[in-house]
Amino acid sequence: MIASAGSRDYVVFDHVQKSYDGRSLVVKDLNLSIGQGEFLTMLGPSGSGKTTCLMMLAGFETATHGRIMLDGRDINDVPPHKRGIGMVFQNYALFPHMTVGENLAFPLEVRGLPRADRDARVMRALDMVQMARFRDRRPAQLSGGQQQRIALARALVFDPKLVLMDEPLGALDKQLREHMQFEIKDLHRRLGVTVVYVTHDQGEALTMSDRIAVFNDGRIQQLATPSQLYEAPENSFVAGFIGENNALSGTVERLDGQTALVRLANGELIDAAPVNVGEVGQRTLVSIRPERIEFKPDLMPEGAHTVEAEVIEVIYMGDIFRARMKVAGSDDFVMKFRNTAGQVRLSPGQKIRVGWHPQDARALDPV
């Protein structure tokens, strides 16, 4: 197999399985193709197998079964130092006994580049992350964000085609994290490298990625673009894991093509889009995003079913209001509505009717 430039199959996991103890699988039959220049995020709770996949790709773990291909080459037996993959670690792993400059020169040095070349490339990489002034500092003298930038520059200084990032922003505070997300994304765009990014932070995944692979229980639950993932989750795990989500359980009453009628526990009927329900009478979990719920009759779509809701509390969050309500017997149904001028105020105890566009309610598998 020979890959061309811009190949869709730059990195390929082919039926990869991984077991540490010989009794259970941490990664169960992973199949994944990553295109050249793509920013792919592996997202999932801890223990879902995402970091193991990254470590197998970096060469620090070996696959128990299956092949991993890089640029058309089977790299199962290639040791880590010959893979030419840049990597950013969770704790940055900057060598504490070396200056910033020496840290960056290290990958060039072990590749035997002449000194003049090395210096030029180190300066270029430092300029890229606006850290040129810190060349002679030691990592311990830098703030977390600065260390993060140096780690990034070090992973890129030897011009790898593929860069792996293992929760690189986990140790930063929220503001800095959001800022670095932007910077990493910007670097990715400028350099055109392929990035495989591991995180458990869905916000990070949504803002940065071209595609996201949601991991759970050693499997990819869904592989899709951020908007597809958020708006069209294919199963209950993805719906619950990405963003805030209301789940109403019920039974499929009627199925006709693009719509399904679901009867909730208290007998009320709602409309939903069937995603992975096959037949009438099947149990289902209907997932609706809080911001897609309407409560003002004039904004509700024509002919949509509405359900009764009792407001339990309304939380003021500045730009939005977040109302928790009792719907169909469960009292953690959440609705978000914008804090616009003249917005209707809701108060606890108030009884209202809520509805939504049928395509925003997705009938998924019951958990």
Added chain:
Amino acid sequence: MATPLDPHAAIVTRAGGMPPAEPPGGAPGILTTADGVPLAVALSRSRRRARRQALLLVLPLLLFVLVTFIVPIGQMLHRSVYNPGFADNMPQVSAWFAANPRGADPDEAAFGALAADLTAAAEARTIGIVGTRMNYDVPGTRSLFTATGRKLRDGLQPPFRAALLDIDDDWGAPDLWAAMRNASTAYTSGFYLAALDRARDNDGNVIRAPQERQVYVMLFMRTFWLSALITGLTFLLGFPVAHLLATLPLRRSNLLMILVLLPFWTSLLVRTSAWIVLLQQQGVINDLLVWLGVVADGARLPMIYNQAGTIIAMTHVLLPFMILPLYSVMRTINPSYVRAARSLGATSWTAFRRIYFPQTLPGLGAGALLVFILAVGYYITPALVGGSSGQLISNMIAMHMTETLNWSMAAALASLLLAGVLILYWVYDQLVGIDKLKLG
């Protein structure tokens, strides 16, 4: 720090927007408390109580260290330059030495003073002390003093020179008089000179001691060389073990740790004796080698009661002192450093050499310093398994303490050893930095 992309910079700028609060009522520049006391004074007052409590807590230990450690070491240093054995008991002849310059031949007055002192010392039964003191410098003189003392009980008639020479011809020997002159002052550098295989000739010049008395410099060199060798061996043997300890899963590393610490739980004497059993000519290892046909029965390896025995047994005894500091440092080294190096293109050997090993240096420095200092002063193991070629300077110090009773000599040797260790400590501080030391 404030790059345009650094969000911290923005925070700092915003926080700095508020004007700093003026100190109420105080002179500009000096901060005061609300009632006008300078802040520094108020702070030290409020801390005084805590400081006093802290001092009370450490006071018992401080006194203990002072009484059992600082004072004895001071005494030892003092004793190495101070020996009043001759000067106190032979006041008249000491006065004659003080009045006459070096090189003056002892005249009748000198012999008179000597005779008077000897008579007085014989009566006070202190002539043995004087003889012992002189014996350090001129071997065999103790009997001269005690024998003369016995004969002096009846008194001595002038001319004293003839009378003393009549008792023993040796009283006229220039060497003896030079030695007595050296001993006539209580404070002397003679013990340090002797400890460095030097002596004073009859004119007071420092010369090399006679060939047959040159032993200490060789022993010092052997002590430092063997200590360095043992330090190197503990490093070579201990480094992989420490690495294993730091990387194995907890359950197995605990088991290994017990094995490392096991020597600490057994008596030093038992361990050393075990080495005798193993290493002696009819011992386990030689038997095994003969059985394997590696060595002939007639040519069993001498592995004990010589330097080899000292090296093997001391390396074993001191191994934990190398392993423990190394382990404590290695445990803190995040495995992602080596992984990062590997991902950056380094082979496992390069990653070890350039990344892992440099980070173990604080532990290595601590272990090496600990082992070396312990080895330099080691006494019991070389005494038991060292034979004659495996004796160290500490054995010589012990000999002077317990056998020849020349405590001043022991003190001088010990002081030189202490000085050597302190110099090494200083060199280490210059090269590595003592603040980088990690003992565990």
